[in-house]
Amino acid sequence: MKAGVRAATLGGVTDRDAPRYELYYWPGIPGRGEFVRLVLEDAGVPYVDIGRVPEAEGGGVPAILRLLAGERAGPLPFAPPALVAGDLVLWQTAHICHWLGCRLGLAPTEEGPRLAALSLELTLADLVAEAHDTHHPIAGSLYYEDQREEAARRAQRFREERLPRFLSYLERTLARNEARGGGVLVGADVTHVDLTSFQVLGGLRHAFPKACARLDPEIPRLRALRERVGARPRLAAYLASERRLAFNESGIFRHYPELDP
């Protein structure tokens, strides 16, 4: 199963005892899998993106369904993304990102900031879930077209109440953390939380370009962080690669102009 294997980048984390990291996530959308990819790519460690490995080589959607059906011993993941690392199986995006961040030098080492990093990662996960529910307020099993009216109502509340609340919270968090000199959300160096905020902000701008443009003046630190993260060498190389999936209208962050008037 060689296709989809990301070669270790020179200068990346070198860990001879590292397990083989296998990401299980639906192909075709960045979705929640992308938050995990950003940590792995920024750390420069090899991983297998199982959903994008050809079925003939044991990957693709059938491989994901086998994992969810319990083919593998050990705990049963509820939903993708899931990460398999040797004998370990993790699911839930924020948990995976934090665990990888702790292993791969993308989490604070001090206890207080380290715990705060998971709190922040989970707060961003809530923002992601609320952004998703703007186009699926009734059920994920229904098409958007079958819940358009409800989506319009929910999206309005999201644009006017929730989005400003989350973004101003992140901006205040950056301001409070400035004493550490890093311009990052927690601790002194870039962590998985900053990588996730990069993806969340990109997704929000894709889905709600007008609402985001209105809020831009109020989040200078957050915008600066996004630029800094996107310019990190390994991340920039990834973003320019074929591995990077664009936001699209099958994913979490969807641009429906009627939801962003």
Next chain:
Amino acid sequence: MKAGVRAATLGGVTDRDAPRYELYYWPGIPGRGEFVRLVLEDAGVPYVDIGRVPEAEGGGVPAILRLLAGERAGPLPFAPPALVAGDLVLWQTAHICHWLGCRLGLAPTEEGPRLAALSLELTLADLVAEAHDTHHPIAGSLYYEDQREEAARRAQRFREERLPRFLSYLERTLARNEARGGGVLVGADVTHVDLTSFQVLGGLRHAFPKACARLDPEIPRLRALRERVGARPRLAAYLASERRLAFNESGIFRHYPELDP
């Protein structure tokens, strides 16, 4: 600030270096704070339930608002529940429960099951969020009465699709873990995950008694676990105490008969 302090139960965890645990959560509803309380109560450690301490003694809603306004140094919690333990501040329910569980003997000690415990706790948190959104599918800032039609649609999908999916997943997880002999969701002994499942099942039965009754035959292991957890001596004592808050129609799990026909 002595009111609200839970005296250490004889036989509980004894930790002379333990910090003072302070739970910040809205008074009057069990809500997400209750998941944290169950871990603290079952472990038998003292804690201060700040929201229920009289304002005159420095507690109540004003104390919560001061924490959220950033009065305290360190990371800024986004929303309650938050836990303050000495210099540490954590927020996000599942994270708090897992961290406390690891400290207080209510989490697996082996790495694999320990990581799975957080994945499971977060999966239960997703179920809680979906149960909440059945009565608030448009916005938390609107009354239920202002989103009743949407709630009816969302609740139907929840009862017919999501609730069976989550419950059957938990039942399968219990079945897979039976080899360990514990009758628990992860590892060999009761963990924070089992305590949370107890509260979630109770909440679901409060909100959707008819839908739950229909599913009962399919979840014998989960019902047995609920009974076992509720019979644990310290937890049973807590449930019979005045500290325990009943489910009510201001909380997460609300019984609106029209949402459970």
